[in-house]
Amino acid sequence: MPTRVxxxxxxxxxxxxxxxxxGERTFxxxxxxxxxxxxxxxxxxxxxxxxxxIDEILDQLISVEGNxxxxxxxxxxxxxxxxxxxxxxxxxxxxxxxxxxxPTTAQVVIEAHPLMEGDxxxxxxxxxxxxxxxxxxxxxxxPVGTARAFAKRTLEVVGAGRPACxxxxxxxxxDGHTCTLPED
Numbered sequence: 428m429p430t431r432v433x434x435x436x437x438x439x440x441x442x443x444x445x446x447x448x449x450g451e452r453t454f455x456x457x458x459x460x461x462x463x464x465x466x467x468x469x470x471x472x473x474x475x476x477x478x479x480x481i482d483e484i485l486d487q488l489i490s491v492e493g494n495x496x497x498x499x500x501x502x503x504x505x506x507x508x509x510x511x512x513x514x515x516x517x518x519x520x521x522x523x524x525x526x527x528x529x530p531t532t533a534q535v536v537i538e539a540h541p542l543m544e545g546d547x548x549x550x551x552x553x554x555x556x557x558x559x560x561x562x563x564x565x566x567x568x569x570p571v572g573t574a575r576a577f578a579k580r581t582l583e584v585v586g587a588g589r590p591a592c593x594x595x596x597x598x599x600x601x602d603g604h605t606c607t608l609p610e611d
Contacts, residue, residue: 433458433465433518434566436532441569443474443581444512449589450600456521456539457512458567464513467539467565468520471585478581480526481535481574488528488571496533498571506576519563535574539565 435441440459445452454469456477469477488498522542529536541563569577589598595606 430562430564432564432566435460435465436568437534438567438569440508440513441537441567441573441577442508442512443469443478443577443584445584446512446515449587450598452588454584455512455515455517456537456565457515458565459513464516465518465565466512466515467541468517469539470521471588473521473524474581475585477524477526477537478578478585481578484526484528484535485571485575485578496530496571499575502576502579503572506572508576508580518565521565529568532568534568534570537565537567537569 435458438458438460440457443454443456445454447453452471454471454474455466456469456474457464457466459465485498488494488496489500519541521539523540525538527536527538528534543562589600591597592599592604592606597604597606
């Protein structure tokens, strides 16, 4: 079957947010254009890496001599989005992601592909059922200011989880923490 592409050019909103209490949060990349909303689940590390790589791309663009693009060094105040996620209906859980730059539109391009059972199972034999499965993909293009705001919010969301224990570095639960330091 053909790939079902959830494509957003210049979306009204593109954010990473969470559902659930710290320690049990599920991260979502959510994109909205008009009344159309797509929500894909991410791992915490995927969210953090996505934000860091977006910042890297934007910082590299700033440093290019003769750069024709107006890339903000910080988040434009009018683009700050601290609102909760829209109601979430998970479209898929993200496996492979890619990030790029489209100089023709001056946009950061995010691609998210679903986690496939085959990604975990290294069995080389694929059944006809597997090849007949409909695949999905989220394709989002966001301008530089929105990308900077996206990265900032995402890093704040990732950092808002459980605090790390100053002794062992593991996350501390709200109901207590038993620190197990390695023995010398």
